[in-house]
Amino acid sequence: MIENNRIIVVDDSQKDLDRICNVFYEHGIGCRKLQYNGWDFPQQPFSGVRFAFFDVNLISGKEENEIYSTLKDAISHYISTDNGGPYILVFWSNRTELIPGFIKFINRTDDDFRKKLKPVSIAQIDKTEFLDETKQLDEKLNGIFSTDIVKCLAGFDDTIIEAAQETLNSIISTIPFEDPWGESSEFDKNCKAVFSRIAASAHGFPHAKENPDLAIKEAVAPIFKHILLKKTQTYWQEYLTPLKKAQKDNEIPFPDKYDPSILNSIFHIDAENHYSKTDRGAVCPISSEHTSEKFTSVFKIDFPTWFTNSFPRLKKEDRKDSTPIAIEFSASCDYSNNKKRTNKYLLGALIPKTSMVNLQKERLGDFTLILPHPFLIKKKKYQIGVNLNFTFTEQDSNPILGEPAFALKKEIMDMIGNKYANHIARIGIASFH
Numbered sequence: 023m024i025e026n027n028r029i030i031v032v033d034d035s036q037k038d039l040d041r042i043c044n045v046f047y048e049h050g051i052g053c054r055k056l057q058y059n060g061w062d063f064p065q066q067p068f069s070g071v072r073f074a075f076f077d078v079n080l081i082s083g084k085e086e087n088e089i090y091s092t093l094k095d096a097i098s099h100y101i102s103t104d105n106g107g108p109y110i111l112v113f114w115s116n117r118t119e120l121i122p123g124f125i126k127f128i129n130r131t132d133d134d135f136r137k138k139l140k141p142v143s144i145a146q147i148d149k150t151e152f153l154d155e156t157k158q159l160d161e162k163l164n165g166i167f168s169t170d171i172v173k174c175l176a177g178f179d180d181t182i183i184e185a186a187q188e189t190l191n192s193i194i195s196t197i198p199f200e201d202p203w204g205e206s207s208e209f210d211k212n213c214k215a216v217f218s219r220i221a222a223s224a225h226g227f228p229h230a231k232e233n234p235d236l237a238i239k240e241a242v243a244p245i246f247k248h249i250l251l252k253k254t255q256t257y258w259q260e261y262l263t264p265l266k267k268a269q270k271d272n273e274i275p276f277p278d279k280y281d282p283s284i285l286n287s288i289f290h291i292d293a294e295n296h297y298s299k300t301d302r303g304a305v306c307p308i309s310s311e312h313t314s315e316k317f318t319s320v321f322k323i324d325f326p327t328w329f330t331n332s333f334p335r336l337k338k339e340d341r342k343d344s345t346p347i348a349i350e351f352s353a354s355c356d357y358s359n360n361k362k363r364t365n366k367y368l369l370g371a372l373i374p375k376t377s378m379v380n381l382q383k384e385r386l387g388d389f390t391l392i393l394p395h396p397f398l399i400k401k402k403k404y405q406i407g408v409n410l411n412f413t414f415t416e417q418d419s420n421p422i423l424g425e426p427a428f429a430l431k432k433e434i435m436d437m438i439g440n441k442y443a444n445h446i447a448r449i450g451i452a453s454f455h
Contacts, residue, residue, distance in 0.1 A: 026052050026054075026070075027070045028052075028070060028071065028072045028073065029046065029051065029052070029053035029054065029071075029072065029073045029074075029075075030053065030054040030056060030068060030071055030073070030074050030075070030100060030101075031043055031053055031054065031056065031075040031114070032056045032058050032075065032076045032077065032080070032096060032100055033056075033057065033075075033076075033077040033080075033114065034058045034059070034077060034081065035077070036057055038077070038114070039055050039056075039057060041152070041159070042075060042114055042147075042159065043055045045159055045160050048160075054068070056100065058077070058080045058096060060080075060081060060092075063099040064099070064100065066102070067098065067099060067100055067101055067102035067103075068100060068101060068102060068105075069102045069104060069105050070105065070106055071101050071102075071105055072107065072110065072176050072179060073109065073110050073112065073176070074097070074100070074101060074109055074111050074112065074141075075112045075113075075114045075147075076093065076097060076112070076113060076114065076115075077113075077115045078093060078115040078117045078118065078120045078121060078124065079115060079116070079117040079120065080092050080093060086123055087127070089117075089120060089124075090120075090123065090127040090128075091127075093124060094124075094127070094128065094135060097111075097135070097139060098135055098139065101139060103134050103135075103138040103139060104138075105138075105139070107179070108142040108175055109141055109142070110141055110142060110143045110144075110145065110166070110172055110176065111143070111144050111145075112145045112147060112166060113144070113145070113147070114146075114147045114149065115147075115148070115149060116148065116150050118146045118148050121144075125144070142171055142175065143169065143171055143172055145166045145169075147159070147162055147163075170260070170261055173257060173261075174257040174258060177255065177257045178255075178257045178258070181250070181257070182250065185246055185249045185250040185253060186246060188249045189242050189245050189246040190242070192245060192249070193216070193217075193220070193242070193245070194213070197209065197212045197213055197216050198212055199212075218230075218234075220238065220241045221234050221237035221238050221241060223241075224237060224240055224241030225237035225241065236295075281398065281403075283375070283396040283397055283398040283403045284398045286395040286396060286397050287399070289431070289433075290395065290430060290431050290434045291397055291399070291428050291429070291430060292428060292430075292431055293399075293427075293429075295429070297426040297428075297429045298426070299350065299365070299416070299423055299425070299426060300350065300365050301426070301429060302351065302352055302435060303349070303350060303351075303430040303431065303432075303434075303435045304349070304350045304426040304429050305347050305348075305349050305406075305426055305428055305429060305430060306347060306348045306349075306367070306423035306424055306425070306426050307345050307346070307347055307424045307427055308345075308346040308347060308348060308422055308423060309424055317422070320422055321369065321412060321414070325341075325346065326338075326341065328369075328409070328412070329344070329371065331387075332371070332387075332389075332407065332409040333373065333381055333386075333407055334381070334385040334386065335380055335381060335382035335385065336373070336377055336380050336381055337377075337380055339377075340373065340374070340377035340380055343373075343374050343377060344372060344373045344374065344377070345371060345372040346369070346370070346371050347369075347370050347372055347406075347427075348367035348368065348369055348370070348414075348416075348423050349367060349368045349370060349430065349438065350365055350366070350367055351366060351367070351368055351435060351439060351442065352365055352366050365415055365416070366413055366414075366415060367413065367414055367415065367423070368408045368409075368410065368412065368413055368438070368442070369408065369409055369412035369413070369414065370406060370407055370408030371406075371407050371408075372399065372404040372405075372406060373405050373406075373407055374402065374403065374404060375396045375403035375405055376403075378392075378405055389409055389410045389411040389445060390407060390408070390409055390410070391407065391408050391410055391438065391441050392405060392406075392407045393405060393406040393407070393408075393434065393437075399427070399428065400427075408438065410441065410442050410445045410446070413442075
């Protein structure tokens with residue numbers, strides 16, 4: 023069942039529910055109308071909520087603390103702590119004088135409600151102003167939706183949804199639909215054929231056959247990007263004031279306590295899907311039991327010497343806190359077409375971000391590549407370093423790699439591949455001293 027939880031309205035009065043929901047309906051906007059009775063809640067709190075309208079005083083005739091407790095309980099029953107994005111809380115009530123007290127009531131707690139159900143904006147609508155006049159209520163709602171943060175975050179969210187719909191429609195519109203009205207068997211057959219062809223062509227036949235859903239997602243991603251870029255709305259134009267005021271890049275610092283490593287991981291690491299050792303970009307740890315004799319037998323150098331040569335001036339403690347890894351970096355075209363290939367790995371290490379202060383960068387050889395971004399991996403900050411001189415294939419008779427911890431996404435893999443190609447293609451000359 024398709025659910026739309028973007029706008030929810032909660033009130034104990036059916037009449038007041040109808041009044042505000044009718045404004046949305048008149049504009050062709052769907053919303054969930056939820057009459058509060060204190061016990062009939064959804065089985066699971068809703069996710070994907072962007073606008074939540076709540077009456078403050080859901081049960082009349084109570085003391086203030088009881089009103090606050092009831093409201094908090096109601097919000098947590100209707101909105102999931104894993105809502106999946108920011109939401110705007112609008113108090114639609116004839117007791118708006120209680121709102122400051124409710125905010126203080128929540129801020130005295132230290133629970134998931136205060137931490138995870140925090141609205142990005144709080145607005146209020148006094149019911150007593152709109153007992154009979156619907157037009158003014160329409161204007162009041164438009165005013166709430168026009169504030170900078172609401173217009174930008176919620177508006178851009180709408181644009182993304184529109185782009186997703188247009189992405190699918192752009193493909194479906196190419197498929198012949200010549201069935202008589204009321205029938206679709208031929209169209210259904212055509213859809214299966216076209217999307218099968220798209221999956222096989224975009225993701226490679228063997229990979230598409232193994233995971234058709236992933237293949238279609240990979241195929242439509244560039245189309246979605248193209249359609250999204252064509253959208254002309256300018257939500258961010260006025261909202262991004264730090265960007266407008268800055269004269270150069272370093273005048274836009276991240277906020278205090280903001281961790282860019284989390285952002286780097288979102289952009290460049292895939293830790294959600296299950297990967298095999300032979301998937302392009304798979305990052306396989308080499309366990310500590312394999313960093314002694316086995317490491318030496320495979321790479322013809324002991325691990326401490328390799329680590330010191332690759333990352334000069336890092337200390338013994340830095341080495342102990344680091345994890346040797348291998349990154350699968352076969353050609354993307356061979357991987358997509360599932361061509362018979364020798365799985366090639368680059369030898370590297372996950373190095374704690376705190377250790378990088380000891381690295382003597384001016385002594386790095388041209389064979390060492392330090393990825394420029396710190397990543398958050400299993401709640402710890404790491405940087406990834408590789409030695410471009412150490413490539414290998416794992417032998418079945420002498421396995422050394424653990425199961426992949428995560429995979430690097432295409433942009434990072436292309437960068438590594440480019441650096442490696444430039445390194446091995448460099449021209450040298452004979453020199454005499």
